[in-house]
Amino acid sequence: MAKSLAETAKKFLLLGQCVPSVKQNAAKIRVKKLELDENLLMYFRKDEYYYCHDPEKICQTGDIVLIQALPQKLTKLITHEVKEVVYPFGDITDPITGKKVAKERYREDMDRQAELFGKLQSTFDYNKAPPRGWQEGKKDFSSKPTYTKFHIFDDNDPYAI
Amino acid sequence: MLRHFISTLIQTRGIKHTVNIKWVRPPYVPSYKPEKSGDLEGLPPVPETTLGRYHALSDEIKDASESVKKIFSVAYLGKKEHHILFKQELVNRVKRHKYDETTAETKIASITGSIRCLQEMMEKFPRNVKMKQVVQELIDKRKKLLKFLRQYDYKKFEWLLEQLNIEYKSHPETYHKLSRKESLRKLTEMYCEDIRNKKLAEYKNLLESQQGPFLKQKLENLKFIRSEQMDLKLPITVSEQVIKTVEKQLEEWVIKDKIKEDAKKKRKNIILDLD
Numbered sequence: 001m002a003k004s005l006a007e008t009a010k011k012f013l014l015l016g017q018c019v020p021s022v023k024q025n026a027a028k029i030r031v032k033k034l035e036l037d038e039n040l041l042m043y044f045r046k047d048e049y050y051y052c053h054d055p056e057k058i059c060q061t062g063d064i065v066l067i068q069a070l071p072q073k074l075t076k077l078i079t080h081e082v083k084e085v086v087y088p089f090g091d092i093t094d095p096i097t098g099k100k101v102a103k104e105r106y107r108e109d110m111d112r113q114a115e116l117f118g119k120l121q122s123t124f125d126y127n128k129a130p131p132r133g134w135q136e137g138k139k140d141f142s143s144k145p146t147y148t149k150f151h152i153f154d155d156n157d158p159y160a161i
Numbered sequence: 162m163l164r165h166f167i168s169t170l171i172q173t174r175g176i177k178h179t180v181n182i183k184w185v186r187p188p189y190v191p192s193y194k195p196e197k198s199g200d201l202e203g204l205p206p207v208p209e210t211t212l213g214r215y216h217a218l219s220d221e222i223k224d225a226s227e228s229v230k231k232i233f234s235v236a237y238l239g240k241k242e243h244h245i246l247f248k249q250e251l252v253n254r255v256k257r258h259k260y261d262e263t264t265a266e267t268k269i270a271s272i273t274g275s276i277r278c279l280q281e282m283m284e285k286f287p288r289n290v291k292m293k294q295v296v297q298e299l300i301d302k303r304k305k306l307l308k309f310l311r312q313y314d315y316k317k318f319e320w321l322l323e324q325l326n327i328e329y330k331s332h333p334e335t336y337h338k339l340s341r342k343e344s345l346r347k348l349t350e351m352y353c354e355d356i357r358n359k360k361l362a363e364y365k366n367l368l369e370s371q372q373g374p375f376l377k378q379k380l381e382n383l384k385f386i387r388s389e390q391m392d393l394k395l396p397i398t399v400s401e402q403v404i405k406t407v408e409k410q411l412e413e414w415v416i417k418d419k420i421k422e423d424a425k426k427k428r429k430n431i432i433l434d435l436d
Contacts, residue, residue: 001217005343013369020331039377059277060308062312083423089315090311090312090313090314090315090316090318091315092313092317095241097347101313102313102314102317103313103314110257114257114258114261115256117258117259117260117261118258118259119257119258119259120256120257120258120259122253122254122255122256122257123256123257123258124255124257124266124316124317124320124321126316129316129317129319129320129350130316131316132316132319133321135319135322135323136211139201139319139327139328139329140318140319140322140329141322141329141330141331142311142329142330143327145331145333145334146331146332146333147333147334148333148337149187149337149339149345150339150344150347150348151184151185151344151347152185153188158328158330159330161197161330161333
C-alpha cells in the first residue's frame with residue numbers, strides 16, 4: 001500500500017520557477033510550498049529546490065515550469081525532469097483574450113497610442129526583436145547567481161560584484 | 162591593549178599555512194564608478210558650441226552673428242544646460258513618440274543621462290558627499306526599474322541594455338563585508354577541487370591508454386575461438402557481429418589516440434619554442 005502510494009506521489013507534477021544556478025546541464029527549480037506551524041496554526045512559506053534534467057534547454061531563468069520525478073535518479077542531484085514551460089518569463093499573454101501584455105496594458109494599445117502621437121524611428125518593435133537570450137553573458141548577467149568578489153583572479157568574472 | 166601586545170609578539174595568523182595559497186584582497190572601488198554601476202559608455206558627444214535647448218528653437222538665432230551664437234551656446238549657458246542635452250541625446254535613442262516622458266524606457270534613459278553626468282562630476286570632486294549620495298540613489302533606482310522591466314517585458318529589457326550600453330547584474334544573495342577567512346576558505350576549496358579534477362583526468366587517461374591493447378587482445382581471442390569452433394564443428398557462440406563491433410571500437414580508439422598524441426606533440430613544440 002505504502003509502496004504504491006509513494007509511486008503515485010512520484011507521478012505528480014510540480015509547478016515551480018527556474019532560478020539562476022551554476023549547474024550547466026540541469027535546471028534548478030524552486031517549488032513553493034506552505035508548511036503548517038502547529039503551535040501558531042498558521043501556514044508559512046517553505047521553498048524546495050529540485051535539480052531537473054533538461055537536455056534541450058527549454059527553460060530559461062525565471063520561467064514557470066512543470067516538473068516530474070524521474071523513474072530513476074540520473075545523478076545524486078538530478079531527480080526530476082522539466083515537462084513543459086507554462087509561463088515564459090517576461091513575455092506575458094493575457095489568458096482571456098490571448099493578446100500579449102506588458103504590465104497592465106496590451107501591447108496593441110501601446111502601439112496604437114504611439115501611432116496617434118506620431119511614432120518615431122526609435123520605438124521598440126516587437127516583431128523585429130530577436131527571441132530572449134541574445135544579450136545573455138554580454139550585457140545581461142542574470143542567468144547565474146552573482147557573488148561578492150573575494151580575490152583577484154587572472155580572468156575577470158562578470159558575476160563577481 | 163594586552164591582547165594587541167601578545168598578538169604582535171606571537172604571530173598566530175601565519176602558522177597553519179600548509180597550503181600555498183596567496184590571497185589578494187580586491188581593492189575598494191567606490192560605488193559611483195562606472196565599472197560598479199554598469200555603464201559601459203561615457204557621455205555622448207555633444208560639443209560645447211551647440212545651442213541651448215530652447216534657444217535652438219527660435220527663428221532669430223538662425224541668422225544671428227557668430228558672437229551671438231557663441232553667447233547662447235552651452236559653454237556660456239552653463240553645465241546644467243549641457244547636462245540636459247546629454248540626457249536628451251540618450252532619451253532620443255529610445256523614445257516612442259514626441260511627448261513620451263513617462264514610459265519605463267525613457268525614465269531609465271534620462272536617469273542614465275543624469276548618472277553619467279554626475280559620474281563625470283564625481284571624478285572632479287570626489288569628496289562631494291552629497292553628490293555621491295545622489296548618484297548612488299539614482300543608480301539604485303535605475304536598477305530597480307530595470308528589474309521590473311525585466312519581469313514584465315524581457316525583450317524590451319534586452320533591447321534597452323543594447324541601446325543605452327548598460328550592464329545588468331542581479332543582486333547577490335547577501336551583501337556582506339568581505340572577510341579574510343571566507344575568502345581563504347573559498348580559495349582552499351577551489352584548490353582542492355583542482356587537485357581532484359587533475360587526479361581524475363590522469364586516471365582517465367591511464368585507463369584509456371590501456372583500452373587499445375585490451376581490445377587488440379580481445380579481437381584475437383574472439384577470432385581464435387570462432388575458428389576453433391568452426392574446425393571442431395561445435396555450436397558457434399561468437400557471431401561475426403560481435404567481432405565487427407570490437408573492430409569498430411578499436412578503430413575509434415586508434416583515431417582518438419592519434420588526436421591525443423598530436424596534441425601532446427604540439428604542446429611540447431610550444432614549450433620548446435618558448436624556451
